[in-house]
Amino acid sequence: MSWIYLDNNATTKIDPLVLDAMFPFLQESYGNASSIQHRIGREANQAVALAREQIAQKFQVKESEIFFNSGATEGINTVLRGIAFAYARKGKHIITCQTEHKAVLTTCAQLERNGIEITYLPVDHNGAIDLQMLRDSIRADTVLVCIMAANNESGVVHPISAIAQICREKDVLFFCDATQMVGKQEIDLQQIPIDILTFSAHKFHGPKGIGALYVRRKRKPIQIPPLISGGQQEKGFRGGTLNVPNIVGCGKALEMANAYPEIEQYRDELEKKIKLQIPEIIIHGEQAPRLHNTSFIAFRHIKAAEIMTALPHIALSSGSACTSGLLDPSHVLKAMGVSDDDAYASIRFSLSKFTKKADVEQTINDLAKAVQRLRSSSPIWQLFKEGLIQ
Template structure:
């Protein structure tokens, strides 16, 4: 039975063109980008400059506004901790959302213990924010609003342009975790006044362990102290030898990003076929504006882990890859008001440009057979069919 990969919000397959761009810097041009005294050091430095330019052009920003790091988790820690420290004289209040990635929520919890006040905005049953509540939550001592562009579990896309304008009007910094957005949706940062943005290459067919920050150049520069001390790499924001091959891969991956209409077509087909062939399912956030590649489905009265165990040839997820080892239900679904039972019954399907329609059809057929088999052996399902539980 062939392997089917539908966990692209966790990580994506590296594009062969990206790997080809990286290989010379793992073999011949292996120099340190800070070693400008010799040829292969200069070659490495030029490769980093090119990657920075590729990303800046994609976002329509200045090269100097792009800074490389190990990915979004590092970027989130750098920004949240750095802003809390640098702007302590102005205020100690930040705003985020209950459905943010655990990298944000865990860091915010640590900041709270050091005296920062965090407002966690709720979402409705579709996972959407109340923008009036955001506006009302901004105070004179608010130093940062941190809202993700798109949710990694539900796929819900927040109106980041409107949020950016609200923050601009209130003179508050807006930090956007765009990890799931970049590579899936257009993003012109000249048109959307986001102040700080983070991204990871492995979400758009680049290598793991590399990503970056966009920090807008303003008349009054944004102050973010370095998280990692060392040399003066990345304008002093991040010490350490630059990971040249991965940076090259990150730049190439974003340069060749294209938006493939078949991804949404296959996602919609997947949902249609699941509705047709499997009773008692719920598509979370179905009425919300979602990423084209993402669907989060509850198969009622059966645990998602049981389904995934019975389908070892299909890569799926029951939530965020960063929290998959936890026994707690998805914090995203809980914030949306979903019951524990339905949260534990939920699986995420996330497609990519490499997903084929044949794979989607095979997945639905195998899924329908598996769900039927597991439910037929389930006492809970029998109670439901007998009308004894809802």
């Protein structure tokens, strides 16, 4: 039985062409990018410059607006902590959303303990925010709006262009965690006035441990003190020796990233056939705009963990990889009004350009058999069939 990987929102397989681009900087051109006094140092420095150019071109921004770091979690901490500190005189109010990644929510909780007021916008049953509520929540002392582009669990896409316009009208900074959207959908920052954006390369077939922050150059410069102090790497914004191989891989992976129509076709086929073959399912956020590779489905009256145990040859998840060790139900689904039972019954399927049609067909077939077998021996399912529980 072949191995099937459908957990691409957690991480993706590195593209062989990306690995090829990285390899010389692990062996031949192994110099420190700051050591420009000799050849291999200059080679490393030039490779970093190329990667920065590749990323800037993808977003239609200036190369000087791109800053490399270890990934989105570091970017989130840098921005939230930095803005809270640098703009404390203007105000101590930040707006975010209940369904943000734990990197945002945990950092915001820590900021609250230090006197920062956080407004957590609710979402409706499809995971969408109310733009009028956002507008009404912005106050004179609001310094930042932090809302993700696309949810890592449900795949629900937020209207980042409209959010950015509201923030611009209200003269408030907009920080967007675009980790799940970058590499899947185009984000033209010339057209969408996001002030600060973060992402990680391993979500679009690049290496782990590398990402970047985009910080828009404005007439009044955005003030973000460095989270990691050190030398003058990244113009003093992020200290530490540059991870040249990973930076090269990040630039190459983003340069290669494109929309793949077949991914959406496979996702739609997966949902359509699961609906036909398995009764009592819920596709979370089905009526909202979603990432074309993501489907989060509840198989009612059965635990997701039992289904995944029954399918050891298929890599699936019950939500964010960053919360997989928690016993609590998904905070994303709870915010969407999903019951605990249905949240515990939910499995996320996330596809990539390496997903094959045969993978989807095999998954549907094996999943239907596993759910039928598990439900047949479940007393809860029998109670449901007899109409004794909802």
